[in-house]
Amino acid sequence: MTDTRPAEDTSRRLALLWDPPQPSTRGRRATLTLPDVVAAGIAVAHAGGLEALSMRKVAGHLGVGAMTLYTYVPGRTELIDLMIDAAFAELTLPEPGAPWRDALTRYATEHHDLYLRHPWILQTNMWRLPLAPHVLDAEEAGLRVLSEAGLPAGRVVEVIGLVDSTVRGLARAAVAEQAEGSSTGTSNDDYWESMSEFWGTWFDPARYPTMTRVWEAGGFDTGHASFEATFQRLLDGVELAVDRAAAEHGTTGRG
Template identity: 50%
Template sequence: MDDAETPVAASSSPPSRDRFAPLWEPPPTSRRGRPPRVSRDQVVDAAVAIADADGLDAVSMRTVARSLDVGAMTLYSHVPGRDELVDAMVDRAYADLALPDADLSWRPALEQYAHGYWSLLRDHPWLLDLNTWRLPLAPHVFDAEEAAYRILLDTGLSGTRVVETVRIVNNTVAGFARAAAAEDADARAHGTDYASYWEASTDFWEHLFDPARYPSMTRLWSVGAFDSSSMPFDLHISGLLDTLELLIDRAQADGPAHIPTYEECMTHYDDRVADELHPPQP
């Protein structure tokens, strides 16, 4: 397999069983021949370390092999190619996500989940380069989704609104993380941190800014709305949670939506799966 091709963030091909099964099933142990020089976990950890340091584009079978001091062909006994390696990297990164306590009420649990996701993206910013609509079918990714849905499942929101709300929270957190990553990149490139950048713009505010042209900004400035110098590096979602609280209160007042219990779902689970996978022909 040629390792010189331009790396891509992830494959757009539909996932086959050969691609996702290794994420769920432990690799078979061979008792024949020499023991492998490196393990699959070592390969994945090395790839994650490269991506954390230099970005996802820096990860290739060759760079990972070089970091482990083995030949590239050694890696192919653990992962068939780069796409499968990236899948395993995502699963490994998501294993670091601190999931909220199941006993917490929805608001502190959702805030805890959001901060955990924020920390995940700050520790592994290369995750922001992936298409979140096509994350790998991986156990730790599913663990994160399960925890997020569980938080809102019995709040009275409809099933559709639960899924939409989790997506909104994820996208909000990712937006903050993406801005923070961009600020990190600018600070490295120009040697100027966030506070120093804005401190150096005093002349603009004194001589060029026109309060009459920007009255809304002026009014917000007058009450200190722009005073947080650490804004790119803090996660602020209290306003989002306040809005969600209003939606939940209204849903409960109107009559909470009924989402079947797990036991109710399982009574027809096999039939439902069969219908989804093999819909009746007209």
């Protein structure tokens, strides 16, 4: 006998995202709504990270019993799907037809800022984001920007993957630095200042000649580049791909 439960679970999971049940207009009015439950889940994740998220804690945040919560959402997995989609609804995505470089900057900046507001999203498997309306809206916008720029389909997917990975990596680094600074009370500059003894006592220029040359040439003077500056360097590389595609097809890429 075939076990149909996985398929049923998937169908239920998708239906909750695309056709959530509407509040009943009959009988006594419900004290909670599905958006209330999702907002509570986000609040719990903000307070303690995704590892702290449980149906029991969300129910406690709402002041109801856990069994009441299960009448709105089947479980933690489905709740996280809904939380991610609610967060992605905050994105202001680029409009069709905008110059690709400006549009891709908007796309990346919006995602970067979203992850800083909701760092718990970065604790999920970003390769398996839910097939949710606002998540797909964001993906559609990114693909559209690069497609309108004139890149072939395969390169569109490669480049948006590179953009997404870069944005997530920079956001993770920023979140980790914020958390470290908050927990220790030490800024990034103060931390490296506290390690200044290392360079005179332990660092060996003969072992690290390239690092030494770069240092002496002032390569480290600017410190860590901002997200905006780093992303502009990435866009320079994307522009080369757009120009190459335009040359191959005899068109002019919209910058």
